[in-house]
Amino acid sequence: MSGKLFASTILVGGIALASMVGGTVNASALSKTQENAVVKMAKAERGVPYKYGGTSTRGFDCSGLAQYVYKHAAHKSLPRTSEAQYSHVTHVSWANRKPGDLVFFKEHGDVGHVGIYIGVINHHSMMIAAPYTGKNVREEVIYSSYWKSRATISFGRVK
Secondary structure: OOOOEEEEEEEEOOEEEEEEEEOOOOOOOOOHHHHHHHHHHHHHOOOOEEOOOOEEOOEEOHHHHHHHHHHHHHOOOOOOOHHHHHHHOEEEOHHHOOOOOEEEEEEOOEEEEEEEEEEEEOOEEEEEEOOOOOOEOEEEEOOOHHHHOOOEEEEEEOO
């Protein structure tokens, strides 16, 4: 079953969410075992330092973390940059997001950040991300005050 994707932006509590209406059923989406492995490995990388261009456990940037986790936990290849990863996934609505999906942050038309969605914890949608120089990979609230006014947030499922 397939159909065209129609993009729209909706506001939820003052936060811009990119939402997809319609869409394609993705038969090659991750299995439940792979989803769990992605979340488990992403959590295991907490504490690794941020390193611009980093793609290993010695240091990750945001897209390097996503690429590493998917390669090792789900045996899936992802492109190197967050912009390329955004183009590589099947976009899913906020309502259809699942742990293991990628979370993209688009500012001024460009994807500038990616994290790995791990679920709702204490009423907050959470992700694992490599934030920026001087910080370590960590668990973060997706709809934080930092992102609230800066970015459109969307979710993508790795094929």
